[in-house]
Amino acid sequence: MSVTSSKQKLNHRTPLARAGSIIVRLLLLLLFLLPIYLAVVSAFRPNGDIFRYGGTLAWQTFIPVPFTLVNFQEAWALPNFPIQIVNTAVLALVQATATVALALLAAFALARIRFRFRGLIFYLILITMFIPFEALAAPLFLIVKDLGQLNSFWGLLLPWIAAPIAIFILRQAIADIPASFDEAVMLDGGSLRHIFTVVIVPSVWPAMLTAWLTTFIFSWDSFLWPLIIIQDPAKQLAQVGIVSLINPNEVHYGTLFAASLIVTIPVVVMFLLLQRYYQEGTVASGLK
């Protein structure tokens, strides 16, 4: 039925409306895809060609002929680049997993256990979502310095693993499970741990995945924080490493984009595989 109704709608549209729709779609491709496409093309062409065709409008501006992988060899041979990719990946995996684990425990307490000040505590956690930490990087730096966590993996990880968004997503998901399930487990002589493992965790795994993915993307996006707390290039994250390659006088775009592509592909692939959960996560964090 839905198929026929949507077909009817299509038939109802005037040729003018249809042409308009096609033009809008082309503009959207131009606006959102072309900048990314050009960066990808530049990663696959000799640096000389970027300068030859970049400033003009030729078909070669958009098609990488001749095609080369030399930029990727150069990027991979950059000092510390491979280890920085590993650092970025390890941090994102550990951060996402630790965040979901902590958030699951906290969300379970906030959704299921009745205690004094529950609403207030939830509110105090939630409101930290709206504190602009990029602007508060200076005082956060002083705290992490006093804790002796500068230039360390712990310094990169610990400030972020108590994440209000993850707690919010999981609390809503847990609150949606009927409380009668808890009662049933209790009547069978089960404990809080049983409720958690038998009722809660198996039912909220989509929300766990959403929170995990959101955190993974957030972690992969880190820039200012590693820039200021990591001094050792071998401990640095890839984004900061790549930006440090930019020489304002002569930008070597080929290598830059090859390295950028290597850093971007894992997170974009993760997003494409799980994009349904990502969209639901953004929606959930706003509207429930």
Place this chain on the structure above:
Amino acid sequence: MISGSVKKRRVRSPLTSARNAALLLLPTLLLIAIYKYGPIGQAVVASGQSFSVAGIPLGWVGLGNYERALADQVFLQSLGLTVAFAAIKIPVQLALGFSLAMFLFQSTKLNGFFRVIIITPAVTPIAIVGIIFLFLFDREVGLTNAVLTAFGTGRVGWLTEPHAAQFVVIFASIWRDAGFAMLFYLAGLTAIPQEVLEASRVDGANSWQRSTKILLPMLQRSTQLAAVSTTVAAFQYFAPIFVLTRGGPQNATNVAAYNIYQQAFVFYDQGFANAMAVVLLAVLVVVTAFELYLLRSRWEY
């Protein structure tokens, strides 16, 4: 209504045990106290001190750092830039997000593809977005100047002329975040009862009237949320500025977050930087409160 025995059982139940709740929440609350509320307290404390280059507190200076901040032309300009940046970014991004959501609302395969295309910049690492725009607006090899040259106009120094640089920085920011706004509005549209959408169609309302007169007021909550989160994003915009302009030319893109970074980590003036951070936070609270008042919900369904 509830019998006494049930109440008694509940009292002993682990589901009302404050001890269990405390155990489950302890790691989270500890981390939130240290790393989320800590910086606000630390900013207030550090703003009253002066620091050595190595970041060691040297002594109390009272309100000295605030007096310096409020007399500092560059800082005042950076606050103004931040507010102006937000004032442009928010309406443009929300209008774009709303239009995209209306255009791509029906869930067809093609629309799904376009939605993914529009969200992809949002998951592209932020510094890489900076590099993409560095290339796009490069004076010699950038596509924008290639197009301008094809039309016979001269090349523009996009990143070396103040207004052009401001445009590039705002454009990059909206390009990256438009997908978020779209998702907020898509979620809002999904929550609107189908009959309302159908009824407005039967009434012969054309789609522009339908969207502005009927749907937009019903999406007030989406607008509110998108506006507030966009404001926070605008106040902490950093990486693309670091990549594209380093606050230049002539401080034209030196927004507050970048200015504070420079004071703290390039000039090592932590006391001054922390005073600026407190002022910035205060401005953000005022702006957000104003927005929430402006966009207060007048519509419930």
